[in-house]
Each structure stands twice: as C-alpha cells, then as structure tokens.
Amino acid sequence: MAEPATERPLPAWSLPSGTAESLELPTEWPGQVTREWAWGGSTGKGIRVCILDSGIEGDHPMVGELAGAVAVEVGPDDEITVADDAEGDLCGHGTACAGIVRALAPDCELYSVRVLGAGFTGSGSALLGGLRYAVEQGYEVINMSLSTTKSQFAGLLHEVADRAYFKRTVLVASAHNMPVESYPWRFSSVISVGSHEETGADTFYYNPNPPVEFFARGVDVEVAWLGRTKARSTGNSFATPHMSGICALILGKHPELTPFQLKSALYLTATNVEARGA
Amino acid sequence: MPELRAAVAAGVLANEEAHRALLQATVEVARGIFAAKASTIFLYDDTTDELVFEAVSGEGSQELLGHRIPSSTGIAGWTLVTRQPLVLEDVTKDPRWGGQAIAEQTGYVPKGLMSVPLLHEEEPVGVLQVLDRPTDARFSLHEMDLLGLFGNQAAIALDLLRRARSARAVLDDAGTDAALLARVAENLEGLEGKRRAAGVDLLRSLEALFKG
Numbered sequence: 001m002a003e004p005a006t007e008r009p010l011p012a013w014s015l016p017s018g019t020a021e022s023l024e025l026p027t028e029w030p031g032q033v034t035r036e037w038a039w040g041g042s043t044g045k046g047i048r049v050c051i052l053d054s055g056i057e058g059d060h061p062m063v064g065e066l067a068g069a070v071a072v073e074v075g076p077d078d079e080i081t082v083a084d085d086a087e088g089d090l091c092g093h094g095t096a097c098a099g100i101v102r103a104l105a106p107d108c109e110l111y112s113v114r115v116l117g118a119g120f121t122g123s124g125s126a127l128l129g130g131l132r133y134a135v136e137q138g139y140e141v142i143n144m145s146l147s148t149t150k151s152q153f154a155g156l157l158h159e160v161a162d163r164a165y166f167k168r169t170v171l172v173a174s175a176h177n178m179p180v181e182s183y184p185w186r187f188s189s190v191i192s193v194g195s196h197e198e199t200g201a202d203t204f205y206y207n208p209n210p211p212v213e214f215f216a217r218g219v220d221v222e223v224a225w226l227g228r229t230k231a232r233s234t235g236n237s238f239a240t241p242h243m244s245g246i247c248a249l250i251l252g253k254h255p256e257l258t259p260f261q262l263k264s265a266l267y268l269t270a271t272n273v274e275a276r277g278a
Numbered sequence: 279m280p281e282l283r284a285a286v287a288a289g290v291l292a293n294e295e296a297h298r299a300l301l302q303a304t305v306e307v308a309r310g311i312f313a314a315k316a317s318t319i320f321l322y323d324d325t326t327d328e329l330v331f332e333a334v335s336g337e338g339s340q341e342l343l344g345h346r347i348p349s350s351t352g353i354a355g356w357t358l359v360t361r362q363p364l365v366l367e368d369v370t371k372d373p374r375w376g377g378q379a380i381a382e383q384t385g386y387v388p389k390g391l392m393s394v395p396l397l398h399e400e401e402p403v404g405v406l407q408v409l410d411r412p413t414d415a416r417f418s419l420h421e422m423d424l425l426g427l428f429g430n431q432a433a434i435a436l437d438l439l440r441r442a443r444s445a446r447a448v449l450d451d452a453g454t455d456a457a458l459l460a461r462v463a464e465n466l467e468g469l470e471g472k473r474r475a476a477g478v479d480l481l482r483s484l485e486a487l488f489k490g
Contacts, residue, residue: 054356090351093364116359119327120349120402123359146360149400178426180361180400197419220417225369231390234365234417 026256033268035202039249044105046255047248050139051101051241052130052146053094055087055114062099062224067109072130074122080129082113090117092226096233097143097241099224104201104245105252111139115146124150128157131171131184135164140251143244144173144190145237147182157184165189170247170259174240175212186211191247191263195219195239202246206270214266216242294446297439301333304432308408309335311428312392312421315410318342319396320354321436322404329354329405332436337386337409353393354405361402363394363425367413389413394425396433403440406432 015023030037048067058066071085089095098110115130116123127148134142142164148157161184164171173185175194185192195218196205205215218239225231243266250265251257257265267273301319309317316336320329327349331342350359357364367390388409396404406429448456466477 054351091353091356092366093353093356116350116356117348118350120322120355120358121324121327123350145362147362149361149397174360174362176361177363177422178361178395178397178429180397182361182400195419219419219422220367225366229369231369232367232417234422235363237360237362237364 027254029261033265035269035274038265038269039246039253042105042249042253044108044245044248044252046107047105047141047252048109048111048137048139049101049105049141049143049244049248050111050113050134050137051094051098052113052115052127052134052142052144053097054091054116055085055089055094056098056110056112057089057092057095057224057226057228058112060095060099060224060228062230063095063102063110064106065110066098067111069112069114070133071114071117072126072133074118074125074129078122078125080125080132082129082133085112085114087114087117089226090114092231093145093237096223096225096231096238097145097244100201100221100238100241101143101245101248104242105248108141108245108248108252111137124148124153128153128160131157131160131164135160135167135169138167139169140255141170141172141244141247143241144171144184145240147173147176147185149180149182154183158187158189160184161187161189165259168258170251170262172240172244172247174236177236189259191243191259191266193218193236193240193243195234195236200271201242203271204243204246204266205272206267213263214243214270215239216246218242294439294442297435297442298333300435301432301439302335304435305333305335305406308406308428308432311424312408312411314408316386316388317409318407319432319436320347320358320405320407321440322349322358322402329358332404332439337388353391354407357393357395357405358402361395361397361400363392363422363429365392365417365422365425366390367411367417392421392425394429396429396436398433398437403433404436 069085070082073081113130113134115126118126161171171190173190173192175185175192176182184190192213194212194215196215197219201217207213216239218236219234221233221238223231223233305317305319319333321332323330328346329349331345334342349355369389390410392408394406395402396406449460469477
C-alpha cells in the first residue's frame with residue numbers, strides 16, 4: 001500500500017494506478033451540512049484571524065487582547081519592511097472589523113497587519129506586501145476590507161491569493177459597492193462579500209450571480225471605534241468581518257477543511273440555501 | 279499631446295473660479311440631499327501625496343479651505359486608499375476619530391459622516407464627505423447607492439477643476455509651446471470683424487504650411 005497522501009512529497013501531480021486509497025480524507029462530510037454541524041459549539045478557538053487594515057486599537061473592550069500587531073512600511077524604491085506596530089489604528093476601521101470578528105468568534109486569536117499610513121502612493125505596494133506577509137504567517141483567515149484598482153498589482157495579487165488558497169489560508173475580501181474593477185475580491189480563490197440590510201450577525205446569503213459570492217450584515221452595524229468608543233457603521237467593509245468571523249467558527253470546529261470545502265460549507269449553510277434543505 | 283490641447287482649451291474656456299463654483303454647488307447639493315449639517319470635497323494632490331479641503335458647505339466652511347491632511351489616515355484617507363464608501367454614525371465622545379481634521383480647525387466635532395471616493399476612470403481624484411445627517415431614520419442601502427451616484431457627479435466636477443489647473447499650469451510657464459499656442463488662441467478670441475478674419479486666414483496658412 002502506498003504512503004498516506006499527507007506524507008508524500010508535494011506537490012502530487014498525478015495519481016498512479018491502485019493508489020487512490022492513499023487519498024485519505026481527514027473529515028466525515030455529512031449527508032446534510034447544517035449550521036449545527038458546521039459551527040455549533042465553536043468559539044473560533046485555535047484559529048488565527050488577521051485583520052489587514054488600518055491597525056487595531058488593542059485595548060478596546062470590544063476587541064480584547066491582540067495576539068500580534070505589525071505595520072507594513074513602503075520605502076522610496078517600493079521596498080517593503082514589516083515591523084512591530086505601536087501606532088494602533090490610524091482610522092478606526094481596523095478596530096471596527098476586529099470587534100465584529102471578536103463578537104462572532106470570541107476565542108479566536110486576532111492579529112493586526114497595518115497596511116495604511118504609507119500614503120496613497122504607497123498603498124498598492126503596502127497592500128501587496130502586507131498580504132504576502134500575512135500568507136507567509138499561515139493565518140487561517142485573512143480579513144481584507146481593502147482592494148486596489150491599480151492593474152499592475154492584479155497579477156501579483158492573484159498569485160498571492162492562489163498561494164493562500166493552496167496553503168489553506170482563507171482570504172475574505174470586500175466587494176466594491178461601486179461599479180469599480182478592483183482586486184483581489186474578484187478572484188475566485190477568495191471569499192467575496194457584499195452587504196445585506198438585515199440585523200442578524202450570522203445571517204448571510206449565497207449569491208448565485210457572482211462575482212460577489214456572499215452577502216453578510218453590513219448596514220447599521222454597531223462597531224468598536226477609536227478611543228474605546230462605539231459607532232454605527234454601514235459598508236461592505238463591515239460585512240466582510242462578519243464572514244471572517246463565521247469562517248473562524250467553522251474552522252475552529254473543522255480545522256481540516258480546505259478553502260474550497262469551507263466555501264462549500266458556507267454555501268450549504270447560507271440563510272437562503274439551508275432554508276431550502278439543500 | 280493632451281497638455282497642448284488642454285492648454286489651448288483653457289485659453290478660451292471657463293476659468294478656475296467657474297470650476298470652483300461648480301464644486302461649491304456640488305457640496306451644497308450634497309448637504310441638501312441628505313439634510314446634513316456640512317459637506318466637504320477633498321482633492322487628492324499627487325505631488326505632495328495629501329488630501330486638500332477644496333470645497334466646504336456648512337459648519338466651519340471657510341477656515342477649512344486649503345487645509346491639508348495625510349492621504350492615508352483618518353476616514354478620508356481610508357476612503358481614498360480603499361475606494362470604498364463608508365458610513366459612520368453616532369460616534370461617541372472621543373474627538374480623535376475621523377472628524378479630527380475638522381475638529382482641530384473649527385472646534386466642530388461631527389458625530390457621524392458619509393464618505394465616498396471620487397473616482398475618475400477608477401482612480402480616486404478625491405473624497406466627498408457628508409457630515410451629520412439626521413440619524414432618526416435607519417441608514418439604508420438605497421442611501422448608499424444614492425451617495426455613490428452623487429459621488430460620480432462630484433468626481434466629474436473635481437476632475438474638471440484638476441484638468442483646468444494643470445492646463446493653467448502649462449500656460450503659466452510662458453516659455454512652453456503650449457503657452458504660445460494658448461496665447462494665440464486667447465488673442466484670437468478677443469479679435470472682431472476684419473482683424474479676426476485676417477487672423478483666421480493667417481492661421482489657416484500656417485496650418486497648411488505645417489501639414490506640408
């Protein structure tokens with residue numbers, strides 16, 4: 001008998017005759033995937049969620065303890081450096097996202113990778129550099145409420161998004177709510193998120209008309225804001241961390257799921273799909 | 279050679295004041311549509327990588343004009359970098375949040391704002407913000423769409439101002455070919471009757487000569 005798939009040298013480009021049984025599956029996929037199966041009892045424990053954004057105010061009561069915080073700096077020749085971040089949040093947005101994830105998945109580990117602050121001119125390079133860094137760290141979930149329209153970054157971002165996909169890092173990215181061609185949310189290797197108007201934090205819809213794949217809560221959301229305050233906010237960028245939180249819950253219970261299996265589980269447990277008994 | 283054409287056009291078309299008036303009208307309408315206390319347009323200045331208060335309506339209007347803030351901090355910076363609209367309401371107490379630039383200049387601290395990127399061919403040229411709309415009604419995606427649509431219009435106004443300025447900059451550099459052509463266009467525009475006809479004839483001759 002051949003070695004188990006997990007011990008074979010990777011990548012495996014082919015499957016020799018008689019070795020199919022080596023592709024052992026680490027999980028039982030039930031006949032009907034329900035929310036109870038997917039994340040019932042999960043708190044996101046053991047899952048590292050990275051907020052790629054404006055930084056996070058670490059002592060905010062709605063955010064709790066941060067497991068780590070770094071800032072991405074862009075040099076004059078576009079060279080990228082990553083250093084510990086003591087600045088906190090330069091805008092409030094990253095703190096808001098972190099609070100949303102924390103509310104859904106209270107025991108996940110939150111990491112901040114700050115890609116804002118390098119000026120507008122350095123923003124594309126910072127986004128790419130930050131994403132590369134986050135994928136290298138192997139975070140299970142990366143929340144990206146950011147995108148770029150700069151086409152020179154599209155191919156590079158695509159490569160990083162695919163690398164993340166195969167390394168079992170889930171990228172959850174905000175779709176634009178303006179008619180704009182931007183990346184990486186349009187890539188099929190990421191989970192793209194738009195907003196619905198309902199109030200349930202775990203209410204999310206599968207969209208059969210992509211590129212936006214899911215709609216999550218993004219209107220009138222109570223969020224953490226700078227200076228240990230709160231605010232009410234609206235935008236796709238707040239829908240995205242809701243999906244990230246749900247991903248953290250599912251992975252907390254089923255850490256073996258690959259991004260495509262996770263996306264299938266999201267599809268089967270979406271509010272408009274599960275109700276039909278799909 | 280787009281600068282040359284723009285410069286010639288600037289010699290005969292509306293001046294900076296007209297474009298400014300268009301921007302001012304835009305912020306006034308934005309404020310009116312959403313029944314807000316104030317509205318602001320920031321222009322992105324790519325030479326200094328900053329956002330500039332270009333038009334303001336309502337609270338603290340005049341003190342803010344020309345004031346500059348970093349291009350990637352605060353809510354305006356976040357909107358510029360992400361090109362995503364964002365609405366924030368009922369921000370409590372702390373003045374450090376996105377309204378800080380306004381608060382520092384005027385003492386007026388908004389409790390909420392809507393912020394939308396102004397995009398020209400998908401690249402942001404600035405940011406429109408609408409401050410302190412009445413919060414008695416729950417925000418809806420319909421209003422978000424309205425904000426986006428209005429942002430498109432504001433982006434056109436801002437782009438016109440930007441082009442006019444860059445054309446004017448070419449004209450101000452008197453030694454350039456573009457400036458010479460613009461002066462010719464401007465002078466021709468000021469001529470009447472026989473002198474104008476003679477000027478046009480002369481230009482036609484020059485055109486034929488250039489074509490060889």
